[in-house]
Amino acid sequence: MIRDRLAGRWLMASVMGLTLGAICALVAWNMTPLLYKSSGLLIASSKRPIVVKMLQDDGTNAKSHESYLMTQVSLITSDDVISSAIDSEELEELQRSRGYYPLYTGIKSRLIALNPRGTELIEVIYQDEDPEAASMITNAIMNSYMEIHGNNKGMAISDTKKQIRDERQKIRTKINTLRRQQQDLVTNSNNVVSDVSGLISAKAEECATYNAMIEQINETLNRIESEQIRQGKEVTGDEIPDPTEQELMIFEPRINGLELDIEQQEIKLATLRSRLGDQHRIIRNLTSQIEATKLTLATVRVDAAERWKSGPVGKERSFRKQTEQKSKITEKLKSRRNEMRDLQDFQNEYDSLQRDIEANEIDGAVLDERLTSLEREESNIQEQVRIGQIATVPDSPDKDKRGPIAVGVFGASVVLVMGIFFLIGSVDQRTFAIRQLKMDHGQFHCLGVVPDTSKAAMEPEILNIGMNCVHKLRNRIESIRFRSTDRGYIMLISSPFQGDGKTTLVQLLGHSYASAGFKTCLVDSDFIGRSLSHSLNMLDKPGLKEVIKEGGIEERLVALERENLFLMPIGLDEMVSPEMMQVDVVEDLFAELRGKFDFVIIDTGPLSGSIESMPIASSVDGVILALRKGRSRIPLKRCVRDLHELNAPYLGVVLNYADKSDYRDITSVSKSIDQVIKEEATGIRKRNALTESLNMKTSRKRTQE
Template structure:
């Protein structure tokens, strides 16, 4: 029975077609997170733990616990009466609110801060200290079911300070507003209030005396009635003046109206020229013709009845509405006939007088007009005097009302003070319940909460930072990343480890040699016509030269006559590694020299090499063209089973494109840590020149990644009784790099 040792293997089947990195598949969140933190788990855990500790410490120290000391003040809502019973205190809520204000009065706070106990803790009592003391003090009433309770709380980061601040505040309240100074203060306030009440009483007496005097002068307490009567009388006089002037104009007499009434009002009539009588309206005729006046009144009354019927919902076709319309029509006909008779002088002169039948001559009407104007002037002067006295009485009435309201308010305040004094004289009406000891535990300790929040932030910040760094790190760090996220339609031929220079891990060295042999085997199996193979990379430092030499040793050990060609004209790592570099230029030989004469044997059978020369440089590489490559291959391909050509990097050399375009197969070496974009660009350029890309070789993998990579695994069989692999001797092939060295040692054994 044989034991199995794991070595890295390859997948011959290419990945499904798609974009760079494979087709779009359903995202595995666990795998995504694993790729972000892979290789950084220990660092992430250490930084997260450190951030957690720092965050917890910072959050804990950023907060201070707050202690609260609370006292209860109970106010008895009942007060004794003269029958030795108790009545509910009137305005009880207002009284309790007053006590709350007393506790917050600057005088109370000042007295508390001046106490010896408080000065021993916090000396000083300036304005800022008082404001700080007031902000720490909280006074509030009890709930709806505890309206007689006042809760006094003092908060501070120190338990003793909270206790002393509370007790001294309550004691200052008792001293300032208690039985002693509190009653004296209320007595002083009561005295000031009584003085104010006396002043208001004097103002009230004076106002009442003046109002009485004015009422006696006017003969009434309501001057507004007199003003209304005076206004009505003046209106009547103005109407009589207008009628008289109208009658004079009807007689053809011009009325002069230059005088202005003494009261400053507009004249009763305006001077205007007499109009022709035929231009008079029915209403103007009605002023001097009693019959026309009667007809006008009847017409207006009929119109009102018609409008009332409309308002009551009667239609114009209603019989009652028809009757009113006929009546209005008859009245208009009578008015027109009366106007024609009046204009034709057919109206008797006796009807032109005032009702009563008196006949006025023009001279009597003029005298009557002058008398009416004198009466109007006299009434105007009386009305002006009356208005002045009425305004004076109104001012005194307003003064009386204002002083009465202010006196009543002062009397209510005095009653409140008297009630306060009475309550304070009754034992047990106001009781202060002090706390017995300092608070033992903080009432509001946010340290734990802040420690948790800051701890979470401190833990997640490094995790997020490393995660973001992982997202931005586009390098191939592990072999399975080249499988899962490598260029599309590209096969991973194998994985090779980063070997130490001393090859101290014999088992790893043996597995690496086995991988090289397996890659060579898969290339041979893939097609017998693959005789010219190019080995390249995207950038320098990926290990393509070591891979070329290791493959050459493996092909030679398998019986294939193999030629190594160093066409990396800039690096020349293969020629230097084999210590076969020539002085002359390889480019000149390829151009027109003897190629076969330049080929040299190596220390291994069936392995030869065409080295570059020290004269080769970037100028030689720039002049290299397809004919030289064709001439090289035509010369050597028939003499060797396999031709392995080491080229320069695809992204930095000309010879790589020329060789890869002509080769039967191309092996692209990808070193661990190489940027994915660079690998993709190299693959794109190879496909652009129609290179036959056989696949990728992931080189320089970490030992752990080499053993436990997510790539598929094969097993190297060994005999159960075989001795363990022995470390290589430093004297064996010291000129070779670690990878070709382990292959050379393996083939030698």
């Protein structure tokens, strides 16, 4: 698969891959820093007699000392030691040139402290691009460690513990004060609970309900004012609006029943009218009933509206009553909003106090943890640590990783470029070799190749090789052609693209069949390209177009110089178009050609773009497709699929302009007898000893006879 996808792209992919790989490797070489390692030693000894003496078998004291060493290792790389070292006079100039944060992150990532097993040594190691900076930082780290966690720290630990306890007491007092403020806030606000978010939500729902009621009242008042303005009257306050349809139906249930009766009667009327007609007695009676029901409904509506207005419900909807109700609801809405605002202020103040309490509790927990750490550290104050060896400036880098990194980047770049070209080859599947046409499980059925003869001036033998390829192609076609008839065999040669060399293949096969003794006719049916007629200088001759319009094949055939080879040019009549190449016309034409020739080879335009190719393909005895080297196989797949859908006898594909690697495996040229005799005379070639011995025995026997 890789060979297929990268076929024809190997050179470009290799050049680009090597170029990109070299560039990336050079960049990686220059960007990979050289690290110089500087190291110093701390000696951690113990004054405890039990440690100095022979250790007990259980190793308890040894484990205690090892734990102490591990603690010192972690303290050397701690943040406070690193920060103190950066702020020291030793690293003042380095901090100014590099910046505090880059210097801090660099030390944090490259600083190493370790305790070689079974020793009292602590090795402090630091790597840097600058050898002098490496030694300076290492010594600064050891000095800062000695200042912060050195031997004379017993009093410092006690003072620190006292300060932490005092600060912890202040935090407890502050937390108690904040909690009392919370309790006073709850007591003064008359709220039973501290979380009033539920009350706030309930107040918000009440406000939404009041707003909806005010909107409904405003709608009623606007309707009354509009009606009074329309009648040219002033609003006195006693006006009652007409009830809405929904209010009227709730007030008088008979309205809904009458409407349902009318709807059912109308459905029944529509059903019977389609069968009985408009003049039938039942239809007339049913129509009268519907009209009577509608009149009753109107009377009920008017009566219900009058009773609604004169009743208590209507009086409550008067302009004055609605205005008074709006004022009351507005006051309630204002009161609920004030209550909700007070609750929100209470909740915000309570939450603020709670956040302060939680922050102080976190600070107290940090102080408790620090106090515990100091108490553990206090138990080790009898241990002594001293600087055993200061760090020196290294003469050479510790490890030069530029080579392996550059090689890795080079390989990755080459693989990346090859991968990109592999993806390109997967999308754009071009054909550069015959093996690619044979990889598709027989879908294309490659018949053979035609060499690239553009180098014939430099390699004269390529012309003979090319004709041998064509003759072998003809023999293969003869062995697999589908329709074997007593009459002439008609073959179509087309291609997926323009310029695939189909016309050249038509001429070469025509010469091959003619030289084999078959009476052969070449037919140019490419109405657009007309390349066959052009290549044989027959554009000024009548031909296929005239046959389609007038008939008469004999007059349109042109005998070529090769014996048994004839041509039917495309013709001159511009009134004949490819749309006229219908199946019945093609069948009649082919019937006459079969009666006159052994083989007829048709040249059409590209199969996917020409109009005339499809009716011809469905009527011929065999179809061959030509594909130029370097062209995509995707259109070729479409052409093969179209031929199968037409039930056209597809024979296979021929690779045109093939390389030597393709036609070297398909054809060979035997040496002439003159060349063999010449090689034997010069000693380049020797006869077989076994055959010579047999020939000599045969000669002696004949002589004896």
